[in-house]
Amino acid sequence: QVQLVESGGGLVQAGGSLRLSCVASGRTFSTYTMGWFRQAPGKEREFVAAVRWSGSSTYFAPSVKGRFTISRDNAKNTVYLQMNSLRPEDTAVYYCATSHWDIGQVTTTLKVDYWGQGTQVTVSS
Secondary structure (H helix, E strand, C coil): CCEEEEECCEEEECCCCEEEEEEEECCCHHHCEEEEEEECCCCCCEEEEEECCCCCCEEECCCCECCEEEEEECCCCEEEEEECCCCHHHCEEEEEEEECCCCCCCCCHHHCCEECCCEEEEEEC
16 A cells, blocks of 8 residues: 655745655655645645656746755655745645656646645745
8 A cells, every 4th residue: 555654844934945755655666756736725736846756857836946846765765845935825735646657747636646645834924
């Protein structure tokens, strides 16, 4: 059974930084795309970032490009989301995701195979 467990969320002031982590189990981690989505209250879940199985390529939503980075450590079955220059509009529950699709296709919830339980990120103004 595939499990994704996120950590690292919290409350931060605008302009601050947070790093989210997601540890995966139950699947050959190093062969799958990993990504992050987020969902704000009253809004649909949206794509944030994805990283190819090898870590060689990444893909970002326009709203976070240049502020967020995604990386993975296949030896630790862990994917990270480094979030800098945070804004109040980044406030959401952040979900880790895994998919057999490549990074360019994993921009919709329909292409996600498994989800984590989510971690809350709150950015105060």
